[in-house]
Amino acid sequence: MVLKLIRKAPLGDPLAIEFCGQVVSLRLAEAENLIVDVSADCPIQRPRQP
């Protein structure tokens, strides 16, 4: 599974994150609490921290 930070909202928060081909809006504070399944066959990119 790939998590990709697409962009930030104009005011800096929330973030638009793409995974599984869908874009989800997520706040920074909550993005930090994501539980990510790190399977061997799925490269993972963590959302860039500002």
Next chain:
Amino acid sequence: MSSPDAGLLVALVGNPNTGKSTLFNALTGLRQRVGNYPGVTVSRKSGTCDLGDGQKVELVDLPGLYSLAAASPDEQVVIDALSGNIAGDRRPDAVVMVVDATNLLRNLFLASQVAELGLPLVLVLNQADVAKEQGLRIDTELLSRRLGGVPVILTSAWKGEGIPEVRRGLAEALSRRTPMKRVAWPVDIAGALADVAQAASADTGKAISAADAQRLLFDTNASTAERLGWTLERREKPLRSARERVRNSGYNPMAAEPLVHYAQLRVALDGVVSEGLGKAGRTAAVDRLLLHRVLGPVLFLGIMLGFFASVFWLAKFPMDWIQLGVDWTKGVVAPPLEPYPMLQSLVADGILGGVGAFLVFLPQILILFLFIGILEDSGYMARAAFIMDRLFSWCGLNGKSFVPMLSGFACAIPSLLSTRTIEDPKARLATAFVVPFMSCSARFPIYALMCAAFIGPLYGPGWESLVMVGMHCVGLVFAVPTAFVLTRLVLKVKPQPFVLELPRYQMPKPRDVVWRMWQNAAEFVSKAGTVIFAITIIVWALSYFPRDASVAERIRSEHPTESAEKVKARVQAAYVEQSYMGRFGKTIQPVFDPLGFDWKITVGVLASFPAREVIVSTLGVTYSVGEGAEADSQDLRRAMQEAKWSEGPRAGSPIFSLAAVLALMVFFALCSQCGPTIATLAQETGGWKWAAGSFVYMTTLAWIVSMAVYQVVIRLT
């Protein structure tokens, strides 16, 4: 519409925005509202679906959800429906699981959770057209075999493709009763689940299903335990030790469920989807522009401004036509009624004057709904929520409050219902409280009337649209601090998570958008034909009676030299003034005097408390009756432009000065004048307390702000 009690019940379940309501409409022939935004459906709706073999079942459309661990009330509706938990309702006999064909893995997580209920299931892979465009090929037979033989059907519900297959698949699922293959839990989790089921069963004396045991073990919220009557003190210890057991086996108990499901779904999906050549979606490219740091907000504002300007200008011509039509009708109907003055006045002033004045705004309302429909169906609405989230979080709400607030510009009632997608009850309450501040379409007529009659002619069309836009912002300006105080100081809302899917952009579908516009217009017109009509007649009667013939004689003898025309107008004005309405308005008028309202406006304001759009038709009645009952040139605007104070310190000066015009619009922008909104607010907040609070707060605020506007502007002009 529902089939006989003994009939079979089928539930439509799936992630938000996958096309459940579209499929529901295709299967039942009904027209449920659809839209490209997660959370359009917020309550259950049912209809009858023909399975093609003569068999009929009752189909229920439900709100979308991502997981059975329900958080918001709209999600709880689904959980209740699946467990047959709603009073008087049965557990469904089968589930039609609607998933987005372009996103099987994530969508199948919910399917896999639902499979635990053991119900016969049909898997519908919807939006096949989009999948095809993206070059995805899906082997439905393979998937069906991997999932235990449940029917798997590719559909494009919107195009009506695959619908007969769904009917057949459903008939097959109901007769063969094939459930979807369940997940195989690792030994320790299975053990923990068994422990939980046993403990709960021992404490409550009820048989605990596998699905319930999973909810008890994995969810942090207590809704399942509460439904089963498993008390906190009794469940605390067994749940803690069961979660400990999960943890010891190497899983985080909060994450174990999705991890296990996803791992097995990945295996099941292996080789099912093959990617060919396809067009990459345009969504990312469009988002680069619309969500740009600088351009995004600029475009957002531009879109909103362009919207109001276009509503205003596009509607101008059809409005003029309707006005002409109303005038023409009066010209035809009134003269033959000359021998019956009362009937003539009832028809010309009461019915045509009142209802006509209201109907004139139909074009603007149509365009308003058209625009909101386009915003929603294109996918921009969710982006607007994304852009606005930061601002909203500052006043204690979140981006999800944006959609109820924006659609509040059309009508507060559906907006209040759409607050159900907000998880946190306090944030939902705060949002519901400020939604009525949004400038709904019923406020449009009074702004439009005032702008067209006064602002436009005096200051030009530029100011006219600017004031129009400004009026739509007044409510917002007061909603923000209200929300701030409410969330921070009164309700003390805790910061809540904001997770919202941004759907892909699509060309707005004319059929859906126009249908929605049509439905809203029909509602508007039927309101004109019923509530507004009734209030109009009452207002007319109150301002026509009593009619003492001596009044006319007195005036004639007082003004012996004046032309017959002028005397007639004087007589009419005197009649209105001494009518019940006139007396009542004059009694109450001192309350509104600091706002610059004369007794006729006061009458309008009072009559508008059940429904604010009544103001226009009331002014239509009171001013046209006062103006003389000839059927020609009954233009309300002209009557108002010419209205002057007849007594008091302002005698001789126009009633509708700039100050009074602005004060009147501001009053209507802020005042709580809508019976249905109050009732809906009471229903959604679970009692009359908040509804009454909203009424008192908004009405008081309206009076104060409007008074301030009048007093300041009158001194400046």
